[in-house]
Amino acid sequence: MTSPELGISTVERETGLSKDTLRMWERRYGFPQPLRNRHGERVYPPEQVGKLRLISRLIDRGLRPRELAGATLEELMARVTATEGAPEPLGAAADNTLLLETTLDLLAAYDAAGLQSHLSRTLQRLGLLRFILEFVAPMNVQVGAAWARGALAVSQEHLYCEQMQHQLRQGIGTIYPGARAPSVLLTTLPGEDHQLGVLMAHACLALEGVRCVSLGIRTPIGDIASAAHRHGVEVVGLSFSKAFRLKTALAMLGDLRAQLPPSVEIWAGGSLWARPSHLPGEIRFISRLELIPHEIAEFCRRRRTAPSSPA
Amino acid sequence: MTSPELGISTVERETGLSKDTLRMWERRYGFPQPLRNRHGERVYPPEQVGKLRLISRLIDRGLRPRELAGATLEELMARVTATEGAPEPLGAAADNTLLLETTLDLLAAYDAAGLQSHLSRTLQRLGLLRFILEFVAPMNVQVGAAWARGALAVSQEHLYCEQMQHQLRQGIGTIYPGARAPSVLLTTLPGEDHQLGVLMAHACLALEGVRCVSLGIRTPIGDIASAAHRHGVEVVGLSFSKAFRLKTALAMLGDLRAQLPPSVEIWAGGSLWARPSHLPGEIRFISRLELIPHEIAEFCRRRRTAPSSPA
DNA sequence: ACGTATAATTGTCCAGGACAGACTATTCCC
DNA sequence: GGGAATAGTCTGTCCTGGACAATTATACGT
Incomplete structure (x- = not known):
């Protein structure tokens, strides 16, 4: 029988906060305040993990941990609904x-x-x-x-x-494969498990007649780069769910950008990019699936203007 | 432009070895031996990262890091081919x-x-x-x-x-859903990413007219148990790839067995069970897909003999 | 041969210190 | 007053070096 308390590794996985960060918050802000097992290791009660999850989400929205650490559960929930908007109207659709x-x-x-x-x-x-x-x-x-x-x-x-x-x-x-426009390599980065984003993008692209190669999920960055070369694609498409850490995503995208030749574009989509923030210009962010046809058209226009001539 | 050297975080991502492990290997075995940037942080040359990737794979195969750390690239490659034994006859099929x-x-x-x-x-x-x-x-x-x-x-x-x-x-x-024989809940345990096993089993079961509910992969044990109850299934089917740790598998299966009512059977399949070993009798191990129809027949026979009468 | 005690191996955790990069507030100059 | 430059604060990540539980290998006695 497993006890309901969680070790620091589990909490890292559940919340996306690194072990270092968890320990640092405890040192600086006094929260979280895990118990210790007989061996002196941190053991987090479930309610603290839930609170951490909330805080983690709020920090992705740009709030600072200092104030959040001292907040009660109610305050956090209020903050979430405040930043995230109404509790999902459902009538919008x-x-x-x-x-x-x-x-x-x-x-x-x-x-x-x-x-x-x-x-x-x-x-x-x-x-x-x-x-x-x-x-x-x-x-x-x-x-x-x-x-x-x-x-x-x-x-x-x-x-x-x-x-x-x-x-x-x-x-x-049921879509007969096309061969138009850019050819796209689709996948997600390590740590991103959400497959639906990739599949939705795949469908939207295929419906435009674009040649798609999907690698499923969680492809290491180096392998994405080499696969892009071997498959001869013009675009690498990546999907990010809302749960993915913004900073991590940008860091990894930077790494990937450095490993790909300039002639290969990176398109990043998914709910992570729905809200506005400072994004690097060397990567194309596609905030909504509806924009895919437009993005394809833009791509074609760019290629017409500046035909493939790498320095 | 990023230099070709990689920071410890990147190496963690690329190799799957934790920062702690990387530092510990360096301390104990003298490998890897990263350079340091002007700020004293570890900086790994690409060739060391490649070697680490190989070592990481060999460790999954059961080898120990102590000897692997000192090996040359050639020795590692040789070890890789050696652990797999013959390069698969291929004529058998x-x-x-x-x-x-x-x-x-x-x-x-x-x-x-x-x-x-x-x-x-x-x-x-x-x-x-x-x-x-x-x-x-x-x-x-x-x-x-x-x-x-x-x-x-x-x-x-x-x-x-x-x-x-x-x-x-x-x-x-394309299979019209049936409602015969046992109803089966299909998934894999946490840590098992291989989806093809579940899909093959799903197909074989569906072809026998069995009602299948698939949860995809990596369902926590507690959630499997509660889902089995809520879906009212008679069997929980789990797939295990060869890469899964045997001991871990048996421990988790024991946990799951304890959380399920005795009336719900556990069927464990996949290449992990191909080689013979001491297996507990309270779980049905299915070493080959061909045995699924037989297993279904056995199930029906058991139920006829001892009709559902839980205490 | 087989089970058990002992030893080596290995990954993860801990504490506490340091510092770069991002962000904020203040000052200073035009 | 507006805007740039400066100093100050905040935050996450990396560092060192120590400890130990869990696993795996070896020695030993029956």
């Missing part, structure tokens, strides 16, 4: 509110077969593009929000991702 | 040798489109069941062996898994 609600209900009921059927029918009814833009994307936000406030178990989130992935692949499989 | 060779060739050529097409045609030609038993399973062995001896880059292995996954899901998607 035009006419698809019912579809979203039905999905959440099926998930809540652990109705795997019903969910499968519902997703499949929705895909066929809307068509792949509208399925993604009007259903999957807002649905991901809903599921993420439900997960963040503890309304969804791990297994329910897994079930959702698995079945949605299945539908997206069904959709992608 | 009856008439499908050509199919396997073609796949390896396409992978070696980084021909994503050709691979996609080849896999798709093979699936349609053989049919889903023979595709899995006669092609995917031996192919996985080949890819695993090629990867172990360094003949395959990370990105090639990713490409293979991604595209094979795509085909398997295409196949599964």
Whole structure:
């Protein structure tokens, strides 16, 4: 039987805060204040881990740890809703509110077969593009929000991702491969497990007739660079979920940029880039899936203007 | 422009070895021996990082770092080929040798489109069941062996898994869901990333008309137990790749067994169980995919003999 | 041969110190 | 007063060197 308390390694994984940072906060701000096991090692109660998760999210939004460390759980929640906006209106998605609600209900009921059927029918009814833009994307936000406030178990989130992935692949499989515009290598960086982002991008790109090569998730940076060369692609596309640490992402993107020849562009997409911030110009950030066609057009324009002539 | 040398954080990402481990190896074995930047921080030359990557892989195979740290690059390469034993006869798979060779060739050529097409045609030609038993399973062995001896880059292995996954899901998607025999919850334990095993099992089970609920990979044990209850399944099916630690697997399976009601069976499959060893009897180990129909029949027989009567 | 006690190996944790880079506030000059 | 330059604060990451639990190998007795 495992005790509910977590070691520092587990907390690092759960919160995304490095061991060094956890120890430093304890030293400087007095929070977190883990217990110690008989061996003198830090042991974090679950409620502190939850608080850390919240703080971690707020810091990504630009807040400072000093003040957050002393805040109560209620204050943090208030801060989250304040920075993150309303608790997900759900009415924003035009006419698809019912579809979203039905999905959440099926998930809540652990109705795997019903969910499968519902997703499949929705895909066929809307068509792949509208399925993604009007259903999957807002649905991901809903599921993420439900997960963040503890309304969804791990297994329910897994079930959702698995079945949605299945539908997206069904959709992608029916697209006859094109050979237009830029050829794109798709994957995520190490630490980013969320596959749906890659699949949605894959579908949107394939629907534009673009040649896509997907490497799945978590490809080391060096391997991305060499694969880009071997596959002869013009663009490396990366997906980042909201959970990914902004600083880490920028650092790794910088590394990758340095390892790729200048002729290969980097396109970074995903909910991480939804809110504005100072971003380097050598990488193209695509905040919404709707912008993909525009981005492709821009690419073609750039290439026409300045034909491939590396210094 | 970043210099070709890498900081300790980058090396941690690239090799999967923690900062602590890197420093400890340096202290104990004198390798790696990074340079220092003007600020006294470790700076690793690329060749040392490559060596570290090799060592890291060999340690996964069960070798000890003490001896590996002092070895030359050549010795390490030799060790890699040695640990895998013979370079996989390849002739064992009856008439499908050509199919396997073609796949390896396409992978070696980084021909994503050709691979996609080849896999798709093979699936349609053989049919889903023979595709899995006669092609995917031996192919996985080949890819695993090629990867172990360094003949395959990370990105090639990713490409293979991604595209094979795509085909398997295409196949599964065409099966009309059944409701026979035991209902099965499918997933892998935390630490096991290999998705193909789950998908192959899913397909084989679905082809027998069994109701399957897949949670994808890496579901925490507690969540598996609660999900099994909420989904009302009679069997929890888990897949284990050869890379998974045997002891870890058995310990986790014991935990899971304790958390599940006795009426729910555990079926453990995957290449980890291919070689014989002392296995607990409270869990059913399925060493080959071919045995799944037999296992289903056995299940039905057991249930007929002792109808569901939990205390 | 087999099980057990002992020794070596190995990864992770700890404490406390240092410092670069980012951000903030203040000063100073035009 | 506006804007640039300066000093000051905040924060994360890296450093050293020590400790120990868990695993794995070796020696030993029966």
